[in-house]
Amino acid sequence: MSRTWLISAAAAAALLIGLGGxxxxxxxxxxxxxxxxxxxxxxxxxxxxxxxxxEKRGIDLKISDAQxxxxxxxxxxxxxxxxxxxxxxxxxxxxxxxxSVLKEAKEAKIPVVLLDRQIETRDPGLYMTAVTSDxxxxxxxAGEWLAKQTGGTCNVVELQGTVGSSPAINRKKGFDEVVAxxxxxxxxxxxxxxxxxxKGKEVxxxxxxxxxxxKGICAVYAHNDDMAVGAIQAIKEAGLKPGKDxxxxxxxxxxxxxxxMADGEANATxxxxxxxxxxxxxxxxxxxxxxxxxxxxxxxxxALFTPDTAKAEYERxxxxx
Amino acid sequence: MIHRFLPLLVTSAVLVVGFLLCAAxxxxxxxxxxxxxxxxxxxxxxITAVGxxxxxxxxxxxxxxxxxxxxxxxxxxxxIEQGGWHPFSAFAVALAVAGGFGAAMGAVIHVxxxxxxxxxxxxxxxxRGLGFVLSTDSIPINHPLYxxxxxxxxxxxxxxxxxxxxxxMLGVVAAAVVCAHWTRFGANLYALGGNxxxxxxxxxxxxxxTVAVYxxxxxxxxxxxxxxxxxxxAGYSLAATGVELDTITAVVIGGTxxxxxxxxxxxxxxxxxxxxxxxxxxxxxxxLSSWWTKIAIGVLLFVFxxxxxxxxxxxxxxxxxxxxx
Numbered sequence: 001m002s003r004t005w006l007i008s009a010a011a012a013a014a015l016l017i018g019l020g021g022x023x024x025x026x027x028x029x030x031x032x033x034x035x036x037x038x039x040x041x042x043x044x045x046x047x048x049x050x051x052x053x054x055e056k057r058g059i060d061l062k063i064s065d066a067q068x069x070x071x072x073x074x075x076x077x078x079x080x081x082x083x084x085x086x087x088x089x090x091x092x093x094x095x096x097x098x099x100s101v102l103k104e105a106k107e108a109k110i111p112v113v114l115l116d117r118q119i120e121t122r123d124p125g126l127y128m129t130a131v132t133s134d135x136x137x138x139x140x141x142a143g144e145w146l147a148k149q150t151g152g153t154c155n156v157v158e159l160q161g162t163v164g165s166s167p168a169i170n171r172k173k174g175f176d177e178v179v180a181x182x183x184x185x186x187x188x189x190x191x192x193x194x195x196x197x198x199k200g201k202e203v204x205x206x207x208x209x210x211x212x213x214x215k216g217i218c219a220v221y222a223h224n225d226d227m228a229v230g231a232i233q234a235i236k237e238a239g240l241k242p243g244k245d246x247x248x249x250x251x252x253x254x255x256x257x258x259x260x261m262a263d264g265e266a267n268a269t270x271x272x273x274x275x276x277x278x279x280x281x282x283x284x285x286x287x288x289x290x291x292x293x294x295x296x297x298x299x300x301x302x303a304l305f306t307p308d309t310a311k312a313e314y315e316r317x318x319x320x321x
Numbered sequence: 322m323i324h325r326f327l328p329l330l331v332t333s334a335v336l337v338v339g340f341l342l343c344a345a346x347x348x349x350x351x352x353x354x355x356x357x358x359x360x361x362x363x364x365x366x367x368i369t370a371v372g373x374x375x376x377x378x379x380x381x382x383x384x385x386x387x388x389x390x391x392x393x394x395x396x397x398x399x400x401i402e403q404g405g406w407h408p409f410s411a412f413a414v415a416l417a418v419a420g421g422f423g424a425a426m427g428a429v430i431h432v433x434x435x436x437x438x439x440x441x442x443x444x445x446x447x448x449r450g451l452g453f454v455l456s457t458d459s460i461p462i463n464h465p466l467y468x469x470x471x472x473x474x475x476x477x478x479x480x481x482x483x484x485x486x487x488x489x490m491l492g493v494v495a496a497a498v499v500c501a502h503w504t505r506f507g508a509n510l511y512a513l514g515g516n517x518x519x520x521x522x523x524x525x526x527x528x529x530x531t532v533a534v535y536x537x538x539x540x541x542x543x544x545x546x547x548x549x550x551x552x553x554x555a556g557y558s559l560a561a562t563g564v565e566l567d568t569i570t571a572v573v574i575g576g577t578x579x580x581x582x583x584x585x586x587x588x589x590x591x592x593x594x595x596x597x598x599x600x601x602x603x604x605x606x607x608x609l610s611s612w613w614t615k616i617a618i619g620v621l622l623f624v625f626x627x628x629x630x631x632x633x634x635x636x637x638x639x640x641x642x643x644x645x646x
Contacts, residue, residue, distance in 0.1 A: 032607065062607020070553055071561070072600075072611070075362045079604035082354045082480075083347065096461035097553030100471045108480065120461055 029288065030060045032080030033089040033115075033277070037068045041254060041321045042274055046091070046116065048320055050277035057281050070094055074101045081108050087284050089277065091115040102126035111287060115276040124296065128287065131280045131298045135167045138251045138270045138302045139174025145268050145304055146178075146185075146219055146249050153184030154218040154247075157207045159193040159200050159231060161223035168192070171223045171251060188216065193227040200227030204234035214240050219247035225257035225269055232265050243267055243307075253305060255317045261310035271303050274320065327632060328576030328625070329588045335621070336591050339598050347605045353481025355601065363597040364486035365390065365545040365552065365561070367590060370568040370575075371497045372541030374589040377572050378501070379534045380514040380581030381437035385426065385444035386542040387564035389419050391557070392452040393546025398460035398556025401467075408466045416543045422448065423539020427532035441535075445565070452558035459557040462550060470551055486548040493541065497586045510534060514581025570618055571596060574625050595621070 031054065038044045047063060054061035062085065064076035070093050080088050081104055088110055092098060098119050105112050106126055114130035121127075146154060158175070161168030172190075179185045189207050193200035200222060208214040214235065222228035228250035235242040242248055242265045250257060253271030260266040283294035305313055344351035360367075369386045376383045393415045400411040426444045430437050474482040483491075501507040509530045512520040521527050550556055569579075575592035577584025599617045603609050 032604075060607075062604070064604045064607065065611040067611060069562070070557070071362075071365075071549070074553065075358075075597075075600060076604045078358045078362060079355075079601050082352065082358055083349050083605055094459040094555070094557060096459045097555035097557075099468070099554055100552075103472075122463065 028058060028060045029087075029285070030062065030083075030085045031087045031089060031281070031284070032062045032064070032076070032083070032085040034064050034066060034073045034076040034080070034091070036073075036091050036093045037065055039068065042252065042272070045274035045317075045321045046276055049275045050089075053275065053278040053281055057285065059281060061277075066093060068093060070097060074098075077101050077105065081105050081110060084108075085110060086288070088112045089115050089280055091276075092117050092119050095120045099123070099126065111284065113280045113284065115280060129280075129283055129294045129296055129298055131276045131283075131300060133272050133300045133302060135170035136174040136177075137299075138272065139171040140177055141174075141270045141302050141304050142171075142221060142249050142251055142268065143175040143178030145306075146221065146247065147182050149247065149267070150185075150218060152182040155186050155188045155216055156219050156221050157204075157211070157217050158187050158190035159203055159220065159222040159227040160190060161192065161195045161227075163192050163194075165195075168195075168223055175221060187221075193222070193230065195224050195226060197226045197230040200230030201234045202230075203227075204231035205238070208234060208238045208240075214238055214246060217246050219249060219267075222248070222250040225250045225252040225254045228266060228269075229256055229260060232260055236265075253313075253317075255314055255321050258305070258310045258314035258317065261305070261307040262314055264307065266307075268304055268306050271301075271305060273300050273303075276300065328629060329585055329591075331628065332574060332576055332588055332591045332595070332625075336595050336598065339595065339602075343598065343602050343605070350601075350605065353477045353479050357477070357481040357483055357487065359594060359597045359601065360487035360490065361482075361484045361552075363593050364484075364490040365549045366564065366567055366571065366596070367490040367593045368493050368541050368545040368548060369564060370571040370589045370593050371493050371586060372538035373565075373568040374497070374572050374575070374577055374584065374586050375501070375510060375534050376437075376538045377569070377577055377579060378514045378581055378584055379510050379530065380517065381430065381531070381534070382441060382569070382579075383423070383426075383444075383535060383538045383542075384438065384441040384565045385422070385448055386538060386545070386568060387561045387566075388445040388448035388452070389422060389539060389542035390546040390549055390561035390564060391559065392448045392455075393419055393543050394550040394553075394556040394560050395452045395455045395460070395558050396556070397547065397550045398462050399455050401462050401464050402460055408464055408470075412547055415547060416540060419543025419546065420536050420540035423542070424532050424536035426539070427535030430535065431528045431531040437535075449558070455558070456556070457558060459555050461555045467551065467554055471554065486552060489544070489548060493544070494586060494590045501586050506530070506533065511582055514583070516582070567596065570622055574618075574621055576625070576629070578629060579626075 033050060035047050051061060066072035073093060077088055088105055099121055102112055111128040114127055116132055118130055160172060179187060191203050193203045211217050220231050222231055228248050232242040232248060235246050240246060248266040249268045251270045253269050257266055257269045279298050283298060286292055373383060396415050397411050400406040401408055426440050429435060430440050470485055474484040476482045509525045512525050513530055549560055571592035572589050573579060574595060575588030596618055600614050603611055603614050
């Protein structure tokens, strides 16, 4: 452990650091994205879309998968701040506990955009904008389609999402608004299918049994596509034709529901777009160019899809998911 | 004498070389801010790992620490937000509960001669479950003192800072080094882990030491829970899942033998920093899957265990035992 050894090590370190400094010349916009994880097909599609949207705009996107842990997300955001990125995107895993790390980003003058979920904070000035869908609108769009399709007379059974979750509450609320406006429309049964295929099927089976073999049911409204796919299975097993004897309308727009629509077994889905990053990039670029702050909430489109385009949409999506 | 410190030297070298490599690749890496982040972000892990080092030195293991952290954050949030307690009294209660929980596990291990693995596994389920019973939601803690404590830091140029969690961890590590190497308790610990029977014959109070070491581990997990709740400003029953495994990893990478009786607290501290460094590197890179963190740490762990095994073989071949510290 001689002195010369120490000196040469220090010199080597200095050289290495110097070399590193020389690379920082190019002026590409650098965005750090702290993603929750890859727990569902939709989430994976969101990450994938973020990558392609970044490429389209020539943005250098750094993605950190938090493996479902908030501490990992906080660490990632801190690292992004230390790295001096131009903006930080966060898809927050829980709503609370972001204040101190967002304050750090703000002190470093790095704008933060929330993707797909909101947070609870004392100071909304800590983030620039949030890009999320309007889940009430999704329910309303689904309801309006059904009202139009049936001339406003229909006995609906409803498969709710996870009890107490915000998408389940809001998707119900939006649909209920339409039902209230149409005296001929009634929700005759409603129960939670927990957003899963298996539970969706199970609950639908019990609905069919309770409604005289399904004769009294005009349509099923599922809070997500997975439950609808389960319900379709149950309808088929009861000897009825899904999409004809019982109409099927749901929300999300995952590839499997487009496949079902192409086969004539489902009637409509409202898309929850996985492209949350695209609008966020646009808002960011506009902000960097002329300093114009975007609105505090950027709503993504809630587009309705029906069987006539299902085949093409399925082809378009199956690679993204 | 050098061979006694060899695992520690290797660990330190890995940290230094790793840091230089990162600094070479990313211009902003070699900054006080990154070093400060490393200490703050891993504070709860470091504090827990110190307790784990003691447990492993004594020849045991404590799988309950991650769950105790999660439980503590929820307990704090419930006491402060729903019970209207002052944070400091809530801290005291949380530390007492966590320490008592650890002591109870230690007592069961000693009195019933049960394997620590099973007892603390049960403790893990109990603590995690209790957290969920208190609340399944993530509860924000809005007490003004929390914001103040969160802002408390020694600031340096260039955005670098030593936050309260980081300072707490450094304090715990320093106190633990003293405790392990210069106190009766520390000597008892090494003796117990080295050989339980001869320790007993030498008059080491085995029961008392066992209870104390698990109480200490629980207490430090409670402290880590406080730090974690400061860090996120919330209590969440799912917080810190899997942290027990991260801490065991840090302890082993730090050169402590899993069978007990040999190792250094400071090595554990370096082990924690190595894990943090790998994670920071992957975030800086931004294109690698974050699961590479786990793979890299897994490989490191494997290499270190082989290294220990090899060294042990060399020592016994020479007719000398690994020296006690």
